[in-house]
Amino acid sequence: MNKKIEIIKGDIIEFDVDVIVNAANNYLIGGSGVDGAIHFKAGKELDIACQKLNGCMTGEAKITPGFNLKAKYIIHTVAPKWYDTKLENKEELLRNCYINSYKVAKENNLKTIAFPCLGAGVYMVPIDISAKITINEALNNIDFFDKIILVCFKDDDYKCYNEYFNNLKF
Ligand code: AR6
Numbered sequence: 723m724n725k726k727i728e729i730i731k732g733d734i735i736e737f738d739v740d741v742i743v744n745a746a747n748n749y750l751i752g753g754s755g756v757d758g759a760i761h762f763k764a765g766k767e768l769d770i771a772c773q774k775l776n777g778c779m780t781g782e783a784k785i786t787p788g789f790n791l792k793a794k795y796i797i798h799t800v801a802p803k804w805y806d807t808k809l810e811n812k813e814e815l816l817r818n819c820y821i822n823s824y825k826v827a828k829e830n831n832l833k834t835i836a837f838p839c840l841g842a843g844v845y846m847v848p849i850d851i852s853a854k855i856t857i858n859e860a861l862n863n864i865d866f867f868d869k870i871i872l873v874c875f876k877d878d879d880y881k882c883y884n885e886y887f888n889n890l891k892f
Contacts, residue, residue, distance in 0.1 A: 727860045727870045729887060731880040734873045735763040738792040740832035741785075743823050745840045746798040748777055750784070755843045756875070760796060764789040772798070781818030783826045795832060797823045801841025804848070813855065816841055820859035828866055836871040839879050849879050853886040861890075 734742050734756060744760050747753050750772040752761030761768055771786040775798075778784050783799040799822060802815040809815075819840050827835050837856065841847035860870045874880035 726864050726867060727857075727872070727887075729872045729874065729880065729883045731874050731877070733759070733875065734836055734838050735759050735791060737836045737871065737873065739834040739836045739869070739871065740793070741795040741797055741827055741830075741835050742788070742791065742793040743783075743835065743837045743840070744796050744798045745838050745843065745845075746778060746800050748780065748800055750775055750778055750798055753844070756838045760791070764791050764796065768796070781815040781822065783819065783822035785826050785830060793836070795830065797826050797835075799823050799840065801845050801847060804841060804846040812847075813851065816847060816851070817855050817859060820856065820863075824859070824863040824866075833866075833868040834871075835867060835869070836873050838873050838875065839883075842879065849882045850886070852879075853883045857883065857887055857890070 745756050767789045775784045778800050780800045780802055783797050785797050788794050788796050799819040801819055802812045839852045842849055842852045874883055
């Protein structure tokens with residue numbers, strides 16, 4: 723098992739890391755869920771910074787300072803709307819959220835990073851698919867990072883992530 727990857731149950735806004743990742747929307751306007759919590763804690767300056775970014779396509783990632791958060795930076799990425807029956811390549815789009823978030827973190831030399839379960843709330847990504855993609859991308863990127871923290875908010879999500887992780891053969 724890779725000790726640099728941790729699965730933790732908690733609230734991502736409390737994490738003192740180089741960067742936390744936000745499950746944002748295409749307009750980068752603070753919404754509900756983890757996005758709402760991050761915008762509330764980071765403060766108005768985050769809203770202003772996000773307005774200057776010209777939105778974010780699904781699967782892409784953009785960075786802002788963390789403002790009033792303990793985290794120095796926030797990477798905003800947009801998961802696919804799993805409930806959208808017309809949307810194809812949903813798994814690829816979700817994987818792109820992780821690939822592009824790690825890419826932006828590396829470009830900014832940020833070594834500790836925390837993710838929520840992107841898409842697994844309002845956008846309805848099934849938690850088993852979330853666990854598979856999130857954990858595999860963490861393993862693909864761990865070499866660069868000192869710590870990758872996968873933050874689960876709900877008990878069932880925490881259980882599912884741990885089950886997937888513990889069943890991997892290293
Ligand atoms: N810390 C960690 N995880 C959290 C927190 C928190 N404070 N709060 C919720 N979660 P969601 P999405 C978990 O709905 O599905 C917003 O309105 C939650 O349990 O926040 O990507 C945006 O503006 C779930 O596992 O994001 C978009 O419109 C995960 O975070 C839309 O929701 C993601 O749930 C994005 O939907």
